Amino acid sequence: MSGQPKTARSVVTVTLNPAIDQTITVETLKPGSVHRAKAVRHNAGGKGVNVASCLADWGTPVTATGLLGTGNAAPFEALFQAKGIADAFLRLPGETRVNIKIADLAANDTTDINLPGLSADAGAVGRVRETVLGLVEPGTPVLLAGSLPEGLPADAYAALTADLAAAGARVVLDSSGAPLAAALASAGALPHCIKPNRHELEDWAGRPLPTTADLLDAARDLHRRGVSVVVVSLGADGALFVDGDRALHGRLPPVQALSTVGAGDAMVAGLIAAFQQDGGLEDVARLSVAFAAAKLGCFGPNLPDPATVRTLAAQVALTPID
Numbered sequence: 376m377s378g379q380p381k382t383a384r385s386v387v388t389v390t391l392n393p394a395i396d397q398t399i400t401v402e403t404l405k406p407g408s409v410h411r412a413k414a415v416r417h418n419a420g421g422k423g424v425n426v427a428s429c430l431a432d433w434g435t436p437v438t439a440t441g442l443l444g445t446g447n448a449a450p451f452e453a454l455f456q457a458k459g460i461a462d463a464f465l466r467l468p469g470e471t472r473v474n475i476k477i478a479d480l481a482a483n484d485t486t487d488i489n490l491p492g493l494s495a496d497a498g499a500v501g502r503v504r505e506t507v508l509g510l511v512e513p514g515t516p517v518l519l520a521g522s523l524p525e526g527l528p529a530d531a532y533a534a535l536t537a538d539l540a541a542a543g544a545r546v547v548l549d550s551s552g553a554p555l556a557a558a559l560a561s562a563g564a565l566p567h568c569i570k571p572n573r574h575e576l577e578d579w580a581g582r583p584l585p586t587t588a589d590l591l592d593a594a595r596d597l598h599r600r601g602v603s604v605v606v607v608s609l610g611a612d613g614a615l616f617v618d619g620d621r622a623l624h625g626r627l628p629p630v631q632a633l634s635t636v637g638a639g640d641a642m643v644a645g646l647i648a649a650f651q652q653d654g655g656l657e658d659v660a661r662l663s664v665a666f667a668a669a670k671l672g673c674f675g676p677n678l679p680d681p682a683t684v685r686t687l688a689a690q691v692a693l694t695p696i697d
Contacts, residue, residue: 385461386430386647387510387544388518389503389535390441392492394474395450404479404486415479418675419450420474422520424550425637425676429644429666431458432678435651435660438463440506444493446470463510465502469493469530481592494526504538513543517649518643520549529553530561538562545650551575568642568650572608588616591622591696604656606646606663608639613664618656622696625660625674627668627687628673633666635682641670641678661688 400414403540427439440463443451447470455462472492478485511517517539531568532554536546540563548558548566557580559565577584580593594605594617613626645666649659665688669678676683 378655384509384515384651385436385438386427386516386518386651387507387637388423388427388437388439388520389507390421390423390485390521391437391495392522392524393419393424393441393443394472394489395447396420396476396477398478401481402482404587406478412645414586415599415665415666416451420676422640423518424451424454425640426518426520426549426644426647427460428458428647428676431460431664431668431677432685433644433648435648437461438510440464440470440503440510441601442467442493442495442499444468444470447473458481459649462508465499465506467493467495467499468628469686477490490594491525493524495524496526500527500531500535504535505536507544508538508542511539511542511544514653515544516547516647518547518549518647519542520640520643520654522552533558533561533563536566537561537567537687540564540567546616547650549640549648552578559600560561566604567602567605568646569597569602570608570614570639572605572610572639572645576607584586587615587624587648587696589618594622604646606642606659608642608667613691614642614660616656616660617664618659621656622694623656623660624694625664625691627664627691636659637647638667638670639675640676642667644678657693660693663692664688664691 386604396418398416399411399412406661413662427437438461443464455642473490475488476485539546546566549566549570584590590607597605605617616623642663645663646659649662667686
């Protein structure tokens, strides 16, 4: 049983800088020593890919596009086939970047080594733009997610947002740093929704935001600038949801986490699932928090069955904030 009606329109996710996460598990990491790995896993990743994966588990029709290297596209193709995700990625010569994660069982921590990946140019992004414009209709949720590959200017998302908004799409932007700042400073259309965490919102605001009132002021400032919905993720404390004059704090009691990796991407998937059903702020809050909590019980960018997610959504505590 899916979470979405069969007539639901397709969501489009755009990942310009995806990655293959290679997780190597060792008993004890000792720099300068030879190690025998206990296990190794390869997972197709990148924010937009992770969100597409969660949406597919919910039953949402989803098309994933962006840039992939021809040299190691197989993990992505296997994921798309297994989950029924429509593959509209542009292939480029070379290899998609690999993020190596060394899991140290003794220390219970992970060391990350992120390798360089593809370079892109305006021509490649232009082809992705044409692909997405051919997929959207008025009201289509489109996610622009993650970092930008080498070769692209910081305002790449700002330009895509303006073009997609002109076509009637509801753009959700989940990025940080210079690409997010450029999109929010654009003279063109701003994203319909963004989901920064506290640190990312502080980075944009240029000041600490230690209290809920501080976060709310920054979120409302973004709304006044033209962002319809601002979601501020707060980790185990849920998230703030701001829409015009309304603001909600949504949270669930702490749950046992098998893996916290990708919980933020699951939250984005939840808010997009609500947008796709034309849900209001309460629906956005309930599904966002429920998706993130449900993901904590799964390894990788996966959700449990939709009935479990709906049960969590009904249990989300929503508190109005003045």
